[in-house]
Structure formats: structure tokens, C-alpha cells
Amino acid sequence: MGFPPLKNDLLLRAARGEKTERAPVWVMRQAGRYLPEFREVRKTHEFFDICRTPALATEITVQPIRRYTGLLDAAIIFSDILVIPQAMGMEVLMNPGPEFPDPLSTPADIAKLRDVVDVNKELGYVFEALTQTRIALAGEVPLIGFCGAPWTLFAYMVEGGGSKTFQKVKTWIFKYPEESKALLIRIADVCIDFLVGQVKAGAQLLQVFDSWAGELSPHDFDTFSRPSLEYIARGVRERLGADRVPMTLFAKGANYALASLAESSGYDTLGLDWLVDPLEARRLVNDKVALQGNMDPGVLYGGREAIEATVKRMCDGFTANGGCRAWIANLGHGITPGVDPEDLRWFFECVHKYSART
Template sequence: MFAPLKNDTFIRACLRQATTHTPVWLMRQAGRYLPEYRDTRARAGSFMGLATNTDYATEVTLQPLERFPLDAAILFSDILTVPDAMGLGLSFALGEGPRFASPVQDEQAVAKLEVPDMNKLRYVFDAVTSIRKALNGSVPLIGFSGSPWTLACYMVEGAGSSDYRLVKTMLYQRPDLLHKMLAINADSVALYLNAQIEAGAQAVMIFDSWGGVLADAAFEEFSLAYTRRVLSQLKREHDGVIIPRLVFTKGGGLWLDAMGQLDCEVLGLDWTVNLAKARAQVGENGPKAKVLQGNLDPNVLFANPAQIEAEAKKVLDSFGRPHTDNTKTGPTHIFNLGHGINQHTPPEHVSALVNAVHTHSRNMRSQQA
């Protein structure tokens, strides 16, 4: 049904196999920093008009790949499609973040929650299949979802938040309600990601965007435990091919040891984490060793191209030389930003970054030989 994969560098790196260069892709690589994306969104009429239209979602997913030699594509969608399918009424005003018409803030609202009918998310799965076909094997396609905790933050707050007052009030005052919501979210996310895999996603990523706002003791109980519940239900392979699983917790560097025990292949790191230390901690060797993904500060992309190149080299050098032995697995790195790309980023600066990563990472490997 799908063309064979021509550039498998990202997948190989996810499986801790040797690669000729460090693969690079960017969180939010299809987005507002690209003029062609803004043009397509204008034609779609709204963000949800864009995300729910198979042709538009395919078009914008491919746009960054037409500009830059990236090593993976990521589905164009939103992390909040699952609670929208639960009937919470997701909307996006231009220039504002997401908003739910019916936030979940009391016992009655939590009691109504249930794992949604995946047919309500058919537009996502149709987009996955369409994008995979359009890629024609050029690079792999990553599917994704928000984590159970991150979804709960939006569901309770009704929108983004600066202090997470409402969801944290529920956490401390009615933890039973929050645990019920998180369990439903986890089972929903697992179903959703498995359906993306069946539709053609070649790797899946869980975005725990707000895990870092939790108190130390609360992170394990309300975030990590439910990410673990998702991972335990995910397909390990599809059509005989391994499907790598990636987890990114913004602000999660404090809990790297605990995250290193997760049943996943890749841990995404934000820019506050020292890659060399993280490699020694969880990425070097052993049965649970993780591939590390990250972790350039997105604001580096506002510097001039020469400085962008210098900062990219620092990230690569911090991780150190990946292994190059094709006969065994070993420490590998996937280059990414420490969070999503800023909408004001000049596209030519992204080009400078991708070229710098490819060039320097190849040089690092040739020096090792």
C-alpha cells in the first residue's frame, strides 16, 4: 500500500542503530513561520478547517519537507483532538490558543467523560494515510497525541493557563476526579495512537507539554503513571515493522531517571537539560537505554546563521559521537528543538540549522573512523 522508505535515518536512530548523520526534524515544523502555511490556512478559513481537511492537512505537512532536507515528517494536527471528540467543543480564535466550550470542572462533568468513538477522529486517520502516500517513502511519518496529564490541563482549565490553578485545585482537593479523568484520557490516547499506526504512522510521540508544572511527588502520580498506561497499550509493531515510541516532557529533566524506566525508545529533552549528562544517565547502554532527542533552544533561530551553526554544533558536541558500528546497537541522538518552533522564525534560519546538523554530524562520524 505504501512505498518503501528511502531515508530511514530517523527510524534507525530511534532503534539505536548506526546512521551516517544525526537525523533532524522540528517540533511544529509545519506551521505559522512558513508563508505557504499561512496561505493554506487562509484558504481553509480556520485552524480546525485546516486540520479536519485531508487535502489541507497533507499539504501543510509536506510544506517544510519541500523547503528543508528534514529526516522525518510529523502529522499536522493538534494535541487536543481527543478531548474535542469527547464533546468538549474545541475552537481556535486567530492569534489565540485553543479553547473548550465545555470545560471539565466538577464531578458531573467528569462522570460524563468516556473514551470517544474513534470514528469521530476519522479525519486524523485519513490525513495520516494521505500524508504517508504523498511522502512516497521519502521520509518516515510521525503520529502524535498530547499526554493524559497535558490533555487534562486543557480540559479542566478550558484553555491554556499561566498558573494551572483549576487543574491543580482538582489535583489536591479531588484527586479521585482527576485520576478518573486521567485513566479515561490514557485509554483514549492509546486507542488514538494505535489507530494512527494502523493508518500509516511509522512512529508515535506523546507530548507531555505541561508535565514540568507539577510538584515533584505529583509528577509520578499524575503524569508519568498515565504516560506509562498509554505506552503499555501501544502496538510495538505493525505489518512486521517496529513502531518507535517517543515521549517528550517539557521540564522533565528533573525526573530523567524515572523517565528512563519508561517502556519507550526515545526521550525528548528540552533545552534546560545537559545532553552529555543525560546520555550518561539514561542513554548509554543497558536494556532500557534511551535514544535522546533534542534540544536546541528555539530562540537560537533568531540569531544570525553563523551563530545558529555554532549553537547546533554545541548541541551535537554535547551529546558526543554517536556509535558507528553497524553490527550492534548503541547511543544515538535525534536533533530537534527543545520545544516547538516559534512562529516568528525566519525560514532561511531553519535551512541554516538543518544544513549545520547534517554537515557537522557527518564530520563527527568521519573523525571517529
């Protein structure tokens, strides 16, 4: 279908490695609990009900664009990485964090998953929300689609929720390595179908969140995460062909893999957490990919002086040796619920100010 023409393509140009007049900026979880307008919706709607109701998902996606008009350069669809385990046949609750009442305890439990996942049937509500949101944005900014990475999703499916020790999933990968690898690729196949469907529905950039990549050693990352990440990038590219859009990989905590991911992962942009220096990240990727990040979200609690000083330092690092090029400004992880929305506004204003310098 035809969509309104895009008025602001900063994000897409930066993701393609181009030099831009300033850094495009958005933040992970920008449609969420720190916004009072989001909390108003949540008073009367359960989390996954919002995800499954396109009109509500559209409204929440657009809320930060409306609040920060002229300051944000992207919208990201309101959804959750755990819709894929749901599509595969698992129950997921939000109490308030994610909870799987019946996790995968042993490889025999894989039989409980759907043999075939029809993403149009199981996740069509996300596609509808993307299309409605793309229209509602009226071309103001590009719309980002996303999914969780297989390793991160697999960990949730086995652990039954969040974890501090990752005991259950570590048991799986070391005790049942072949069964683990097979399930990771099975999850990746659903990810590919889901991401391709998102582009067809209106997504203009895709991001894969490997939130728990940092729980793996470099060897185990190469064994249990990287293969499925590369499989997704390759599969999406092949399926979309000339219709492909830029793809971002955010492998939180896996800074040891930046150089090799830049070399061969197939992603256009690598997201960075706050534990790597911008200049070091630039050196490691050697201009092979664009970068996204990477201010510590905790700085947003430090007041305007701290926010401005940190943003200036971040901008100086990413724009050294060539100005503003191939960089998308962001936090090093998602914004947290207690942030004052006006302090986030100040973050955006500082990025505009300091990233525009040559």
C-alpha cells in the same frame, strides 16, 4: 495497504538506538505558522477545518518536506493534541490559542464527556490524512503520528485553555486526586486507541507530547502523569504486537525524571527541552533509550553565527564518546511563528555538517 518503500530510515534507526552516519533531524511544529505557504492556506481555512480536511492536512504536512528537500528526515502529521478532548465530546476553538467554552469545572462535569469514544468515527479524518500523506511522501522520509499526554490534555480540559498559574487543574489534583487519576486513565485509553489507529493508517513513529509535565513536582509527576504515560506505552505495544513502531516521549520540563523514564517508561526515545546539557542527559539515561533534541528555539532568532555555534556545541555534546548514535536532532520545543524559514534551513544544514563528524 501497501505504501511506497522508505528511502530514508535514519530516524527509525536512531530511535532504535543504532549508530547513524549523521543525526536525523526534524523540528516540532515544522508544519506551521512560520511558513508563508502555511499562512496562505490559513487565510481561507479555520485551523480545525484544516485538521479535519485530509487533503489540506496532507498538503501542510508535506510543505516543509518540499521546501527543505534533502534536509529533513521526518514529516509529522498536521493535527493538534486537542482533537482528543474534541473526540471525548468537548468543544475546542482556536482564537488564536486554544479555548474551551465549557471546561470541566468540577468532577461532576465528567458526566458531560462521552462514555465511549469511537476513534474511527471521531478521529477518522486524522487516519485518512496519515494514509494520504504517507502516499504523498513517496517514501522520502518517515511519517510521525502523535497525541497529547493525558496530564497535558487534562490540564487544558480543566483550565479551559492555556494557563500561567494552573490554579484550576492544581485544585483538581490536590482536592479530587482519585477523580483526577480516573479521568487521566480514561483519557489514556482514548490515546491508546488513537495511536494504534495512526500506526494502522501509516504512521511509522509515534510521539507523546507532555507539554506541561514541568508544571508538576517530581512527586506529583509520579502520581498524576507517569502512570498514564506508562499505561499508554504498554497498551500501544500490546495492541500492535509485531507491528509496533518506535515511540518517543517528550515530557517538557521533567528533566528530573530522565533517568527513571529511561529505566521503565516503555518509550524508545526521550525528547529533551533546552534546559538539560546533552552530556548530562546521556549520563542520566545510560544508553537505555535514544534521545531527541534539544536546541533552544530562541537561537533561531540570533542569526547564522549564533545558530551555527549552538548547533556545533549541541552536536559535540550528543556525539561525544561514540559518534552519532541514538540521537535525533531537534529543537527543545516547537518552532515559534516569527522564525525566518531560511534561518531554519541553516539550522538543518549545520546539523548535517556537524553531526556527521566522528
